[in-house]
Amino acid sequence: MKAIFVAKRFVDEYFPHCQAAVLAGSVVRGEETPTSDLDIVIFDNQIENAYRESRIEYNWPIEVFVHSLTTYKNYFLTDAERARPSLPRMVAEGVVLVDTGILSNIKNEAAVLLNKGPAPWSxxxxxxxxxxxxxxxxxxxxxxxxxxxxxxxxxxxxxxxxxxxxxxxxxxxxxxxxxxxxxxxxxxxxxxxxxxxxxxxxxxxxxxxxxxxxxxxxxxxxxxxxxxxxxx
The missing domain is CATH 1.20.120 (Four Helix Bundle (Hemerythrin (Met), subunit A))
Structure with a gap:
């Protein structure tokens, strides 16, 4: 619960106008270690380019992955092409921090992609x-x-x-x-x-x-x- 509280506080402070946010990674799966960070995915239609940033906030290492409501689709696609679905997995497993009503569809996209698996080799x-x-x-x-x-x-x-x-x-x-x-x-x-x-x-x-x-x-x-x- 401490991790979720910190993640919510981070989103409220730095992304108060985002449309959605999830907390993912080892703290969600119950696999955290003393060096684990908080993986937070942000969906914000005010940004133009997706980016990733590493921060130390409230004595926690935080990795934040910021996307618009369209950029995440490209990352889903490239993750599928390389057969390592990092972002889809984070979104699918993520605990909801903020949701204005869009996360259900995005989580469903992630789940469908994960269940489908990678394209077969030629x-x-x-x-x-x-x-x-x-x-x-x-x-x-x-x-x-x-x-x-x-x-x-x-x-x-x-x-x-x-x-x-x-x-x-x-x-x-x-x-x-x-x-x-x-x-x-x-x-x-x-x-x-x-x-x-x-x-x-x-x-x-x-x-x-x-x-x-x-x-x-x-x-x-x-x-x-x-x-x-x-x-x-």
Missing amino acids: EQTLLTKRYMLTDALDDLLGTQNEAEALFIANTLAEAIHEFVLRTNGKWIGASKWIVRALKQYDEDFADRFVDAFHAFYKTGDREGIINITDEVLAPYGGRLFEGYSLGK
Whole structure:
């Protein structure tokens, strides 16, 4: 309740004429940490260009995302195209701070987009992603340089998560949302994914990463090198 009180106070003070506002993020989901901020989305028909701003107010870090009643639609679209629906998720999950009667429709737009999922990959994109995963895995198999192996594994972690989620019609994530997105899709797979990379980072064991890469590639023809072509 303290977070909601602070968020309402912030909106009342800095956006008193807005048409709507929601509080989203970890404090709404009950996942806040000592460094969590308040994510506030503002809808204000007086602004011309959308913007994002970071503030410290009332001893709280605040991230405010300000939109007109039209700019948010473009952000919904671009978020869907990149398959990371940050703004739609914030709007859909957000707790209402201010509403002059417009939020129901906007929340419904967000929910429809989230439920629909990202557009499927084209055949060429699928081939390219298979090739890139194969290439990164080959790098991990071949390198004897421990420093290089660390960052190859980082690349593989992001690429594996993207491949398995996109080929199953699910939204992807970034940073902490990689694991969250995987858990939303399949908790067992997410646990095995984390275990594979944890084993590598802790002991250098690459077997788990190899196995999980081959697992996600198998339904689509496995590793790809011979015959791959782009732009020919």
